[in-house]
Amino acid sequence: MRLFSTNTVIWVLFLLVLSTFSYQNHAFVSSRIMLNRLSQSSNYLTDKELWFSQTLDHFSPFDHRRFQQRYYEFLDQFRLPDGPIFLKICGESSCNGIANDYISVLAKKFGAAVVSLEHRYYGKSSPFNSLKTENLRYLSSKQALYDLAVFRQYYQESLNLKLNRSNVENPWFVFGVSYSGALSAWFRLKFPHLTCGSLASSAVVLAVYNFTEFDQQVGDSAGAECKAALQETNQLVEQRLATEGKTVKTLFGAAELENDGDFFYFLADAAVMAFQYGNPDELCSPLVQAKKAGDNLVEAYAKYVKEYFLGGFGVGVQTYNQKHLKNTALTQDSGDRLWWFQVCTEVAYFQVAPLNDSVRSKKVDTSYHLDLCKNVFGEGIYPDVTATNIYYGGTKIAGSKIVFANGSQDPWRHASKQISSTDMPSYVISCHNCGHGTDMRGCPQAPLSLEGDAQKCSSPDAVHKVRQQITENIDLWLSQCQNLARNSL
Template sequence: MATMRLSNPIFVFVSLFFVVGFTHGFVMTPRNLVDRLSESSYYLTTKELWFDQTLDHYSPYDHRQFKQRYYEFLDYFRVPDGPIFLKICGESSCGGISNDYLSVLAKKFGAAVVSLEHRYYGKSSPFKSHTTENLKYLSSKQALFDLAVFRQWYQESLNLKKNKPGADNSWFVFGTSYSGALSAWFRLKFPHLTCGSLASSGVVLAVYNYTEFDKQVGESAGPECKPVLQEITELVDRSLESNGKELRKQFGATELEIDGDFLYFLADAAVVAFQYGNPDVLCNPLVEAKKAGENLVAAYAKYVKDYYVGTFGVSVETYNQKHLKNTTVSEYGSDRLWWFQVCTEVAYFQVAPTNDSIRSSKVDTKYHLDLCKNLFGEGIYPEVDVTNTYYGGTKIAGSKIIFTNGSQDPWRHASKQTSSPDMPSYVINCHNCGHGTDMRGCPQSPLRIEGDAQNCSSPDAVNKMRQKMIEHIDLWLSECKGTGRSYM
């Protein structure tokens, strides 16, 4: 879903993704954070397993396949009829099954947990080069079919192990951010393959000009912090014109030669504090600097370098279009891939609203369209209307979907807004929560083991939301017990 530029948006689950969300709009899980997590108990398992996946599900003639990585965790599985939780990995490398709140749910329900890496990301690339031509099979539609085929294959392989041909465990699908959208869309398109789904901060609405994102950042910042951020933006815009080279150096971002790339980097750095439940790290020092009459740009540069690049671990090159044009395949090279999905399917263009914006107005629609053209060539354009027609946008008509949204999350405006009890699907809002708080806890960097809510500003709100989730999961699993599927 950066701070999902989805400002690049893991359960994604969009894989601490794991994505902590999208780069440029979704903030992906930084590489150094992945290293730290993999050496700890932040994963339930990191044992790689492999599955032969079809490259093009829509062609009756193309029978090419590629190796797709997946993981399974069976420690809590109630043999033989326990449910199977399918955790969707999203727009980044999937290094294992993260030990977040899903592990609590798996333990409670006696569930097996399986997680499939998204095509093209991590080690699941069908090609040895990510040229525009080779990326044509990278889409949410193909990814959903991947999940459906994998679900059937895994069930059959489990039946062979149990010597129970024809058995069907109850499946439930989980995802956060972009993976949250995939979770909802999977339930919409393949209702016969699952008992229900959780779409945590699920961004089901493709948006061409996403001005609500910036408006939410201002609202989440509050009356004291918001004007300071706006003043910093104004100072940066002026300084960029008069002394851009020195300004970039101050932020440790001399490689970002295109103004829009540099300004996007600065905007995402602010967003991540609100999106992932740690606003005080940003606002406290800036408000204090303002009161003391100190240099605000210098104070913001310190935050960007110390927290966004240092602690959170985001790489400046993520915003460099020269880097994004690189077609080399690498396990952690997710930036170009996500931009392709942005530039073809969902847009999520984070542009400044006409009035009262936080981010620079120089990061406009033209900047995004020029970026898409520069990275992928002529003719690449986000078909937002097609995407929303295919899935329904916020009017998605899928049944038995739980949509969870945090009031501080800029991505909540791209999620479903109202419950549809007749379907049924339910929206659960969490006051003072961020992106995927229900699954990850607070703050989300580093990830809280088992999604611990104690450090959230409103732990009672998080726990209340989780209790409602459990009630729906319990009901829907019981309604399809023995059949493994639910059509309504």
């Protein structure tokens, strides 16, 4: 792409200014291990922390409290001075840098800067030292969207100041995966004047009270043999749990889960992750082989859980322990409590067993989830999914210039927008191991390595095709933005 003749001089000056532009760290917590963590720091384009002062309550004219919010910037591909700025939204975990996924390819293609803002309350961006329920009142997607809008304006003004100009807008484009994918879509919906468009990858835009479609997709992704093996395993575990509960839980490395509902949720999630993150054979091959050979299915599943789910994938058992979720101290594992608060107040996504043909225990039902919300956060906490879907539109979102992408094996896709509409194309990447965020992360993703490699997908061409369509949409919408800016001069 074309570089301005003064590019080198401006770039050097820009980097000199940037080197002084940072707040001191206030290290409340370090990174926590969770489902969408990065496996190594080398998987970051940058992990240099920057800070700015954020408003605590965007909806109060009287509350002027502020907190320090962490962000990152990657400028190696930035085409000064008019290149686009890609805003990569961090979601429900500690944000320890800008992940080196497919956005690095897009940044190089479009000459874009990449900036990423940590979600309020998560990681080091917590307004409070105590996470008691009263202090969580400002944790919501609505507040988070305003955070992004304020940060976007702040960063643009800072850039203009560095380049000694005023009232100039670079074209912005917003990216997100999963919950942050929903935020990406909602940001374009609520602040269309602040972005040229959004990529909503595996974007869970539909709040769901009883999410039975989730398990139905797990069963479909598993196939007949693996599904039958999973169902039989669940039955056997339930039978053994009734007479030798401690022994069974110890077998799975989950003796600390005294609540049987927590244990069954843990077991269900262990299976889900194989399909969600593109490793179906890690689960299905040993289970199907054990069933055919007449081997002990419970022991075969326990081996998978300990070696893959707890081992290679790195999930902590305490994530499923309500005693842990009730901990209000700010620690590196606080994200578990924070995300459950958002689940219990806004979006639900209650993964419950369907009435028939379920691959999870029927003990993981609506009552289990509601009891968890009450036990962990107190009386009066419940997810108002109707209000959430009215506010954002659910899968009937009335936005524009939002591209949706989902993996065919991902159970979360049933909370996403899977049907294209005017100015909002939707693509499903179909392959054996195409899971959550495949368009950005490739396959597989566990142990997590998010470099965006599509060659390990069972159908790389399917990924490349959707990536090309996404790129064409980004190119079109950025061009329309730039034309509009030129016409307004």
